[in-house]
Amino acid sequence: MKTLYTAAQMRQMDREAMAAPYGLSPTVLMENAGAAVIAKGAAYVGGWNRKRVTILCGKGNNGGDGLVAARHALAAGAQVYVYIWGDETTYSPESREHLQTLRAMADGKTCVLAETPGALPDLAMLRRHIESSQVVVDALVGTGFHGALREPTATVVRLVGKCIRTTASPVVLAVDMPSGVDADTGAVSGDDPETGAITATATITFGAYKRGLFQYPGKICAGEVLRDPIGMPFPVLQRTAGTVTYMVEAADVAARLSLRSPNGHKGMHGTVGIVGGSESMSGAALLAACGAVRSGAGKVCLRVPAKVAPACMGKYTEVMAAGAGTGGHFTEADVQTVCEEARNWSVLALGPGLGRYAETQAFVRQVLQRAALPVVLDADGLYHVQAAQDIFQQRAYPVILTPHLGEFSRLTGCSVAAIQADSVGTVQAFARSRGVYVLLKGTPTYIVSPTGQTVYVNETGNAGMSCGGMGDVLTGIVAAMWVRETHPAPAEAAFMAAYLHGAAGDRCVRTIGSYGYTPEELAKAVPQAIRELERQAADRYREMVPSSHFEDQGGGE
Numbered sequence: 001m002k003t004l005y006t007a008a009q010m011r012q013m014d015r016e017a018m019a020a021p022y023g024l025s026p027t028v029l030m031e032n033a034g035a036a037v038i039a040k041g042a043a044y045v046g047g048w049n050r051k052r053v054t055i056l057c058g059k060g061n062n063g064g065d066g067l068v069a070a071r072h073a074l075a076a077g078a079q080v081y082v083y084i085w086g087d088e089t090t091y092s093p094e095s096r097e098h099l100q101t102l103r104a105m106a107d108g109k110t111c112v113l114a115e116t117p118g119a120l121p122d123l124a125m126l127r128r129h130i131e132s133s134q135v136v137v138d139a140l141v142g143t144g145f146h147g148a149l150r151e152p153t154a155t156v157v158r159l160v161g162k163c164i165r166t167t168a169s170p171v172v173l174a175v176d177m178p179s180g181v182d183a184d185t186g187a188v189s190g191d192d193p194e195t196g197a198i199t200a201t202a203t204i205t206f207g208a209y210k211r212g213l214f215q216y217p218g219k220i221c222a223g224e225v226l227r228d229p230i231g232m233p234f235p236v237l238q239r240t241a242g243t244v245t246y247m248v249e250a251a252d253v254a255a256r257l258s259l260r261s262p263n264g265h266k267g268m269h270g271t272v273g274i275v276g277g278s279e280s281m282s283g284a285a286l287l288a289a290c291g292a293v294r295s296g297a298g299k300v301c302l303r304v305p306a307k308v309a310p311a312c313m314g315k316y317t318e319v320m321a322a323g324a325g326t327g328g329h330f331t332e333a334d335v336q337t338v339c340e341e342a343r344n345w346s347v348l349a350l351g352p353g354l355g356r357y358a359e360t361q362a363f364v365r366q367v368l369q370r371a372a373l374p375v376v377l378d379a380d381g382l383y384h385v386q387a388a389q390d391i392f393q394q395r396a397y398p399v400i401l402t403p404h405l406g407e408f409s410r411l412t413g414c415s416v417a418a419i420q421a422d423s424v425g426t427v428q429a430f431a432r433s434r435g436v437y438v439l440l441k442g443t444p445t446y447i448v449s450p451t452g453q454t455v456y457v458n459e460t461g462n463a464g465m466s467c468g469g470m471g472d473v474l475t476g477i478v479a480a481m482w483v484r485e486t487h488p489a490p491a492e493a494a495f496m497a498a499y500l501h502g503a504a505g506d507r508c509v510r511t512i513g514s515y516g517y518t519p520e521e522l523a524k525a526v527p528q529a530i531r532e533l534e535r536q537a538a539d540r541y542r543e544m545v546p547s548s549h550f551e552d553q554g555g556g557e
Ligand SMILES: NC(=O)C1=CN([C@@H]2O[C@H](COP(=O)(O)OP(=O)(O)OC[C@H]3O[C@@H](n4cnc5c(N)ncnc54)[C@H](O)[C@@H]3O)[C@@H](O)[C@H]2O)[C@@H](O)CC1
Pocket: 014, 015, 026, 029, 030, 033, 058, 059, 060, 061, 062, 063, 064, 065, 140, 141, 142, 143, 144, 145, 146, 147, 148, 149, 150, 151, 153, 175, 176, 177, 206, 230
């Protein structure tokens, strides 16, 4: 897993690297950072020799990195135009040191320094330089940025954006963070990625990954993200104090998707009970059932209101579908039947397509109170518990809630904008206060446990998945992952499911097209997504084990 950090955590790591026992000097760290931009950027630039490069330096340490990068670009044969408008007296000692060195190298030809202390740079000249450059290096602001860009940085960022969109199309390398992107939240200055932040081809980030590089809209601005440890001590970079955010990767899911026991039987792979559907929405519960089947559940039982049952029977022959009660939606009268049946299930997925009928509210709440098994609660199931959230703490069995942003906004009473401004903090606070696991769907998806400081982030998936029914399939996948024979912890089951759901969507893009594929097609692609992970795991194993090992096993010819 990639570990993602906040700006404050990164600052703490910097302090630790510079303090005893390591005692790294800030000048050395800055040197390594600037050098890393040129070394890692070379692949995007096609080599630096004879390239014209415009380097924009802010007045903080991010700008200091830019000054070092300028010197390394020169050494690699480039011609540099360096823009500096800060007041030198406010610079950090290390930035000042690197500025002195660069000044000594400025010859007005290969190294042009445009210094306008405390004033706006000459914008006409800057435009000409950008338009004639093959590369722009953005060293305006890094992890020190929050809120909205102030002048003159805001004007320069807008100008760079305009030049890139209209005339020139240089490679843009962002130093540590694309300027204008909040390192903690991915929010962009002024809320408009086109004018509020630099949009980079690639971002070379230092020490550890910052969260904002993987959260929209910052993710768009960052381009490809490359990390360079800049010589920071390994133990410092492994810090896990405070909230730790992990980006789920293929290997993390592959490692947990161990092959089934060769002598296994269906009883070992869990029985998923799906309770959902109503007269207007029978499809949602069916899709959840399909998701569970395609994710390897041992058995899948579907319970829908009696009037809905005929439409569900036989749709998936392997699903044991049956009606409950007499009506077109669930009511209090169905609680007993469902809770009795649930005794035979390993997990209950409750909610898809239930509808928002007043009578269904009592049904949902009582099932949650009485059913003695783990529950995945989704969609209208979430709607019916909005005003009764203390229900979760009264349960002896865990609950995973799978809201999308709109549902989560209703549950928390926070606006969607407020959640997006601090998704990690909001979801953590909610999970803690309610004692539930939360899988907050979106781009990315967040998975949080009720006690842990750990937050998992999943970024598989694509815009083709923004259509009705995709979340229902996910509900079934979460339930099936949770009852695997390996008994994953709830948060693990949730992040495996989120990863596979997105990976199956990504497969659909490759085999069908970027949109228009159906939730059912996505569910059907889950086994292929699993196979892909197994292949990757096998390849990694082969890489680790010498080929002679396999030859020996074959017995020779
Ligand atoms: N040991 C360290 O701390 C290291 C830090 N490094 C670099 O230092 C950066 C952090 O440096 P700083 O803490 O100086 O912060 P930054 O350079 O990222 O930003 C602070 C500067 O930007 C200005 N600024 C802040 N908010 C602004 C806004 N809204 N509009 C316009 N200007 C704004 C401030 O006035 C200040 O001058 C990292 O991103 C990284 O690039 C690297 O040199 C590696 C080592």
